[in-house]
Amino acid sequence: MERRAYFIAGDLLANLSTGAVAGAASALLVGPGWPMWLAMPAGMLLGMLLASVLGVAVFFRYFGAMEVMLPTALTGMLAGMLAAMWATMAPLGLAPAALLGVLCGYAALGLVYALDWHLKRSAPEQGT
Amino acid sequence: MSDIATRRKWDRAARSFDLMTGIGPDKRWEPAKRALFGRMGQGEILFLAIGTGLDIPFFPPGRRILGIDISPKMIAAAAPRVAAYRGELRAQVMDVHDLDLPDRSIDQVFTSCTFCSVPRPVEGLRQLYRVLKPGGELHMFEHTGSRLFPFGLMLHAMTPISRRVGPDMNRVTTANVVRAGFQLDRVQPVFLDVVKTISAHRPQD
Ligand SMILES: C[S@@+](CC[C@H](N)C(=O)[O-])C[C@H]1O[C@@H](n2cnc3c(N)ncnc32)[C@H](O)[C@@H]1O
Numbered sequence: 001m002e003r004r005a006y007f008i009a010g011d012l013l014a015n016l017s018t019g020a021v022a023g024a025a026s027a028l029l030v031g032p033g034w035p036m037w038l039a040m041p042a043g044m045l046l047g048m049l050l051a052s053v054l055g056v057a058v059f060f061r062y063f064g065a066m067e068v069m070l071p072t073a074l075t076g077m078l079a080g081m082l083a084a085m086w087a088t089m090a091p092l093g094l095a096p097a098a099l100l101g102v103l104c105g106y107a108a109l110g111l112v113y114a115l116d117w118h119l120k121r122s123a124p125e126q127g128t
Numbered sequence: 129m130s131d132i133a134t135r136r137k138w139d140r141a142a143r144s145f146d147l148m149t150g151i152g153p154d155k156r157w158e159p160a161k162r163a164l165f166g167r168m169g170q171g172e173i174l175f176l177a178i179g180t181g182l183d184i185p186f187f188p189p190g191r192r193i194l195g196i197d198i199s200p201k202m203i204a205a206a207a208p209r210v211a212a213y214r215g216e217l218r219a220q221v222m223d224v225h226d227l228d229l230p231d232r233s234i235d236q237v238f239t240s241c242t243f244c245s246v247p248r249p250v251e252g253l254r255q256l257y258r259v260l261k262p263g264g265e266l267h268m269f270e271h272t273g274s275r276l277f278p279f280g281l282m283l284h285a286m287t288p289i290s291r292r293v294g295p296d297m298n299r300v301t302t303a304n305v306v307r308a309g310f311q312l313d314r315v316q317p318v319f320l321d322v323v324k325t326i327s328a329h330r331p332q333d
Binding site for chain 1: 286
């Protein structure tokens with residue numbers, strides 16, 4: 001698990017801002033008239049796309065490749081999907097959508113850190 | 129993809145390679161790479177895919193190393209780092225599928241983010257096997273696909289795009305090493321089951 005302050009701060013910055021952007025963009029795209037079956041994948045795709053764009057443009061070069069790409073893709077996917085689902089049911093403003101995205105960023109990063117820690121502890125020898 | 133196409137792709141990538149990987153990925157992976165390259169011994173060493181030479185500062189001094197890469201532009205960009213190495217380091221354009229080296233002439237092979245990029249990985253690994261002496265070591269720092277959900281799926285989905293400008297994201301490099309005839313010694317995770325070091329050797333006859 002990463003212990004260097006620079007990279008932990010970078011991971012937080014990348015995931016929280018990706019989440020905020022993905023959540024807000026998804027809320028902008030999707031409105032109360034959308035069917036859930038369409039809103040969910042549309043939000044996920046938009047979130048992942050935005051995560052890749054932000055990663056290539058800003059975050060990968062400063063904070064790492066896979067270590068940034070995978071959690072931010074997960075963050076974007078989650079934030080986009082949840083904001084889109086919410087927006088189909090009730091109007092969702094940009095600020096609450098961004099906040100939802102920030103929470104997704106925390107959750108996704110926490111999950112990845114925990115998984116990484118667990119894998120190194122329990123299965124130091126890997127497959128593929 | 130033909131090898132000319134591979135060379136062109138990496139020649140193009142050479143322009144922005146240090147900008148994209150010289151700070152974040154390079155520093156992030158530095159401890160794991162230093163530990164791996166710290167295994168360089170006193171014999172003949174082949175370093176596959178020297179790139180722009182970002183790995184060279186992590187090499188222990190005083191070794192005898194031939195660094196190769198398919199891309200002349202990468203090799204040209206690596207020149208200052210090659211010159212700064214305190215030891216014997218030569219850099220040469222060479223394709224791993226067609227190694228211009230005698231059989232059983234190398235003691236150790238090192239690679240770094242290479243087999244995500246080599247078009248025919250098992251064939252490339254068989255060439256490494258050929259040039260290694262029996263008992264010779266292969267040490268790799270690589271990123272691969274993942275068995276974890278949803279990361280494995282994501283890496284598969286990204287590969288058709290990433291391979292146009294750079295590496296594949298979904299390689300099964302550990303399995304490829306075994307397929308090429310090597311005996312696996314150790315696979316150590318660096319990040320999830322995606323970034324890892326792989327150590328193997330060519331069995332004695
Ligand atoms: C992702 S870069 C890694 C460069 C360097 N090892 C590093 O980590 O900074 C992949 C490298 O593999 C080289 N490469 C791709 N196919 C190759 C082949 N068939 N033979 C030799 N080198 C190859 C590319 O030119 C490129 O420099």
